[in-house]
Amino acid sequence: MKKYLAWCFALFLLVFCTGGCGKVKEEVQRKELYRAAAPVYDEKYITVGFIQTGKESDWRDANTNDYLDTFTEDRGYKLVYIDGNSDSGRQVKAAYDLVAQNVDYIIIDPIVEDGWEDVLEFAKQKEIPVIIADRGVSADPSLYKCWIGSDFKTEGIKAAKWLNDYLEESGRKDEDINIVLLEGTKGASAAIGRTEGLSGEIAKHKNWHILTSRCANFTQGEGRDVMEQVLNQHKDIDVVISENDNMMFGAMKAMEQAGMKYGAGGDIITMSFDALSEAFHMMKEGKLMVSVECNPLIAGIAEEVIQDLEQGREVGKIQYVKESVFTYKNAAQHIDNRKY
Numbered sequence: 001m002k003k004y005l006a007w008c009f010a011l012f013l014l015v016f017c018t019g020g021c022g023k024v025k026e027e028v029q030r031k032e033l034y035r036a037a038a039p040v041y042d043e044k045y046i047t048v049g050f051i052q053t054g055k056e057s058d059w060r061d062a063n064t065n066d067y068l069d070t071f072t073e074d075r076g077y078k079l080v081y082i083d084g085n086s087d088s089g090r091q092v093k094a095a096y097d098l099v100a101q102n103v104d105y106i107i108i109d110p111i112v113e114d115g116w117e118d119v120l121e122f123a124k125q126k127e128i129p130v131i132i133a134d135r136g137v138s139a140d141p142s143l144y145k146c147w148i149g150s151d152f153k154t155e156g157i158k159a160a161k162w163l164n165d166y167l168e169e170s171g172r173k174d175e176d177i178n179i180v181l182l183e184g185t186k187g188a189s190a191a192i193g194r195t196e197g198l199s200g201e202i203a204k205h206k207n208w209h210i211l212t213s214r215c216a217n218f219t220q221g222e223g224r225d226v227m228e229q230v231l232n233q234h235k236d237i238d239v240v241i242s243e244n245d246n247m248m249f250g251a252m253k254a255m256e257q258a259g260m261k262y263g264a265g266g267d268i269i270t271m272s273f274d275a276l277s278e279a280f281h282m283m284k285e286g287k288l289m290v291s292v293e294c295n296p297l298i299a300g301i302a303e304e305v306i307q308d309l310e311q312g313r314e315v316g317k318i319q320y321v322k323e324s325v326f327t328y329k330n331a332a333q334h335i336d337n338r339k340y
């Protein structure tokens with residue numbers, strides 16, 4: 001409450017002074033007037049603004065539900081949830097709005113890395129701590145308290161190492177291997193990191209060839225559409241690597257439609273990322289051969305960071321979530337205890 005009264009007084013001064021000490025920039029006035037309209041949040045709650053990417057995948061739904069289950073009123077929080085609707089410009093505007101609403105903390109899951117510098121500067125100027133979660137931003141790290149998420153490059157390396165081991169075990173170490181890569185959203189740190197990790201390992205094998213890499217924006221529908229196009233252009237595919245499970249599920253539909261035999265015992269090796277519960281069912285059936293886990297349960301770490309900041313404690317700048325690799329050989333022993 002005290003912050004709100006201080007801002008009202010500041011706004012009064014701003015408006016009062018505007019007449020005598022020259023023109024205040026329109027932009028500053030707009031932002032300050034935003035604040036005057038800011039809702040008054042009940043001091044007994046910690047108000048957390050959370051800007052989500054959208055609803056592009058099942059992973060995203062699990063990630064969103066984790067925030068909704070964590071930042072509840074009976075746990076002492078008022079959550080202001082904003083769906084970015086897969087539109088980065090909408091996300092940035094929402095961040096300005098949350099600063100203007102004078103929330104206590106802002107958590108951002110950025111669709112893409114770029115375009116965040118100005119609004120993070122604004123949040124810092126207004127002393128509202130920002131936590132970046134899941135995907136990253138290219139902005140100066142001094143503009144946010146910490147980043148929590150997965151090591152996407154390592155995820156890509158883990159996938160390529162599994163492929164290497166599998167081919168060795170199958171006696172195909174020196175065979176020419178043709179790879180199709182379905183990439184996530186262009187500019188998204190999850191796609192950037194996985195592609196970097198995969199490409200670096202693939203380049204170490206002169207007999208591994210990327211036939212084509214196509215963006216399918218992490219969605220099942222685009223995964224199917226893109227794979228249909230690829231199958232029309234390429235018949236000599238040995239491996240399909242999808243940068244998330246949902247695009248792989250769509251690609252599987254396209255391969256089935258084309259009469260291709262994929263998965264364990266088939267002609268096409270299938271590899272993806274996220275390790276959703278649906279992926280475990282696919283691995284148990286042998287349709288999916290490996291899924292590199294990307295843990296969506298991030299809200300609990302974000303809450304710990306907020307509690308540390310509330311107590312005036314320092315927080316680590318980079319906080320990785322724990323994750324593993326699951327395959328068609330070990331899926332059955334894990335499937336019953338998956339949380340998402």
Ligand code: GZL
Binds near residue numbers: 056149244
């Ligand atoms: C990764 C996350 C990615 C998932 C996709 O942390 O950003 O976005 O891998 C999701 O399923 O859409």
